[in-house]
Amino acid sequence: MRILVVEDNDRLARLVADGLQRRGYSCDIALRLDEADEAMRGAIYDAIVLDLGLPDGDGVAWLVARRKSREAPPAIILTARGGLEDRVTGLDAGADDYVVKPVEIDELAARLRALLRRPGPRSQTVIEVGRLRFDTASRTARVGEAEIDLSRREADLLELLMRRAGTVVHREVIENALYNFSEPVTPNAVEAAVSRLRRKLEDAGMGGKLHTIRGVGYMLKDNGE
Amino acid sequence: MTRRSSISRRLMRGLTIVGLAGAVLLFAAAFFFYHFSIIDLRTCVDYRLAIRETLEHVVLPVAILMGPVAFVVFRVIKQAFVPLEAAAREIEAVHGHEHGFRIDTSRMPTEAVAFTDAVNDLLARLDEAALRQEAFAADVAHELRTPLALLSLELDRFDHADAARLKDDVMAMRRLIDQLMLLAQIDASAAAHIALEPVPLAAVAKDVVSLMAPAIITAGRTIDLDTDKDAAVVRGRREAIAAALRNLIENAARATPAGGAIHVQVGPGAMMTVSDEGPGLSPNRLRDLARRHSRADHASKEGAGLGLAIVDRIMAAHGGRLLTDPDRRGISLRFADS
Numbered sequence: 001m002r003i004l005v006v007e008d009n010d011r012l013a014r015l016v017a018d019g020l021q022r023r024g025y026s027c028d029i030a031l032r033l034d035e036a037d038e039a040m041r042g043a044i045y046d047a048i049v050l051d052l053g054l055p056d057g058d059g060v061a062w063l064v065a066r067r068k069s070r071e072a073p074p075a076i077i078l079t080a081r082g083g084l085e086d087r088v089t090g091l092d093a094g095a096d097d098y099v100v101k102p103v104e105i106d107e108l109a110a111r112l113r114a115l116l117r118r119p120g121p122r123s124q125t126v127i128e129v130g131r132l133r134f135d136t137a138s139r140t141a142r143v144g145e146a147e148i149d150l151s152r153r154e155a156d157l158l159e160l161l162m163r164r165a166g167t168v169v170h171r172e173v174i175e176n177a178l179y180n181f182s183e184p185v186t187p188n189a190v191e192a193a194v195s196r197l198r199r200k201l202e203d204a205g206m207g208g209k210l211h212t213i214r215g216v217g218y219m220l221k222d223n224g225e
Numbered sequence: 226m227t228r229r230s231s232i233s234r235r236l237m238r239g240l241t242i243v244g245l246a247g248a249v250l251l252f253a254a255a256f257f258f259y260h261f262s263i264i265d266l267r268t269c270v271d272y273r274l275a276i277r278e279t280l281e282h283v284v285l286p287v288a289i290l291m292g293p294v295a296f297v298v299f300r301v302i303k304q305a306f307v308p309l310e311a312a313a314r315e316i317e318a319v320h321g322h323e324h325g326f327r328i329d330t331s332r333m334p335t336e337a338v339a340f341t342d343a344v345n346d347l348l349a350r351l352d353e354a355a356l357r358q359e360a361f362a363a364d365v366a367h368e369l370r371t372p373l374a375l376l377s378l379e380l381d382r383f384d385h386a387d388a389a390r391l392k393d394d395v396m397a398m399r400r401l402i403d404q405l406m407l408l409a410q411i412d413a414s415a416a417a418h419i420a421l422e423p424v425p426l427a428a429v430a431k432d433v434v435s436l437m438a439p440a441i442i443t444a445g446r447t448i449d450l451d452t453d454k455d456a457a458v459v460r461g462r463r464e465a466i467a468a469a470l471r472n473l474i475e476n477a478a479r480a481t482p483a484g485g486a487i488h489v490q491v492g493p494g495a496m497m498t499v500s501d502e503g504p505g506l507s508p509n510r511l512r513d514l515a516r517r518h519s520r521a522d523h524a525s526k527e528g529a530g531l532g533l534a535i536v537d538r539i540m541a542a543h544g545g546r547l548l549t550d551p552d553r554r555g556i557s558l559r560f561a562d563s
Contacts, residue, residue, distance in 0.1 A: 015378035080370035102374035102399050105381050168435040213438045215450030
């Protein structure tokens with residue numbers, strides 16, 4: 001995984017890059033937007049960690065331009081602003097996530113992992129959450145070597161939850177993803193599917209990872225996600 | 226104690242003097258033109274005639290003149306003050322949204338415009354001072370973030386219990402900075418007259434609970450949301466309302482022991498309640514915490530920081546209130562019905 005860290009404070013940039021490297025990412029640093037452009041001409045990055053206020057321009061404007069002209073990798077905005085409305089502006093500009101300084105590397109690494117699990121042109125065929133692996137091509141799930149036997153619907157549900165691991169997936173989102181409009185959905189169909197999947201995960205030794213947030217939805221969460 | 230001067234009373238006095246003076250002068254004129262004298266009045270056989278003449282030519286004209294004059298003058302005075310009384314009511318009603326408020330001078334009589342303009346200038350200067358102070362607070366908070374980020378990242382390189390403890394302190398400072406920035410922004414946006422939007426409370430609560438649930442679950446607590454069917458849509462600022470709810474949930478998460486549950490209830494109507502398994506807050510304690518202002522030296526035992534003061538400010542800006550129900554161990558946000 002190659003990450004580009006765009007941050008004008010070079011000490012902060014080095015600390016972020018160091019921290020991510022210790023967690024298995026390879027990182028390049030750009031202190032200015034023109035350096036970032038140059039780095040992106042020379043290499044393909046899986047994700048960008050982008051500061052907003054840079055000496056030669058605004059990170060949001062730069063990101064908007066990159067998104068318009070050519071494909072840019074997913075971006076996490078790292079900023080000191082963190083105001084009420086800045087968050088919305090950053091996400092509207094095509095940033096995939098938003099982290100306010102001072103950030104913890106663990107949190108940033110978890111967000112990067114989540115970002116890289118999302119479907120996209122460069123997304124992997126195998127998604128991992130802790131010891132749990134899901135192959136999106138063969139639609140099979142494994143914990144270590146042991147395969148978990150899943151129905152089509154349970155596999156769809158697991159993929160959805162794994163792609164968004166560490167975040168809450170709303171009940172309606174699951175309902176829309178799992179059932180066609182033509183299919184009649186019984187009121188507790190989602191609950192039933194989730195509880196079947198939970199039992200299978202428990203049997204495979206992955207108990208306590210699938211959480212219910214009653215009234216909102218469900219979340220698959222491994223420690224550190 | 227001096228009695229406050231009243232324009233009506235002074236007019237009454239003035240009109241009485243004018244009336245009396247007029248009557249005396251007319252009386253004197255009557256005496257002069259009819260060649261009367263005091264002796265005539267004593268001896269004159271046409272005593273009754275004299276009385277009638279006096280009534281016709283003195284008392285009647287004065288009364289006819291003074292009556293309408295007094296009526297018109299009091300009416301004019303009363304009407305002249307109607308716009309001032311309306312302005313007073315407006316000022317009263319604006320409680321909690323003082324930022325950016327100006328007295329409407331379009332209906333003011335010319336004579337009062339100089340005064341209301343001066344008051345408006347004063348209000349503008351106060352707003353400007355408040356904005357400067359808020360911008361300063363936001364700048365300070367913003368500038369503090371980078372050194373704090375450096376500190377927390379440097380600490381991240383040490384795998385030691387001391388480092389972990391220091392990192393907790395850094396995170397506590399971060400929380401305080403976030404709160405200061407939020408406080409500055411609530412006031413600044415109130416001053417900037419940002420248009421209110423319809424905010425569905427159910428949707429806001431769902432967003433906030435979704436975003437906070439991962440951290441709460443990692444910390445070993447659970448959270449759930451219960452949305453009433455008739456949960457209201459209020460007018461306000463969505464981000465601010467979300468921040469208020471977030472603060473309440475953060476407080477609840479701190480008060481709840483590990484393994485405990487945090488319960489968020491939306492509705493009935495324009496109300497959101499966060500309850501937890503902590504000891505609960507008495508109404509008096511809640512009021513004390515909500516009244517605390519930007520003074521970090523009063524750090525409370527509950528670790529609430531400025532949280533409740535911020536929530537109180539947000540609620541005031543929305544014409545709402547912060548309530549506590551110790552029996553249910555919850556704190557509620559009640560919005561004005563829209």
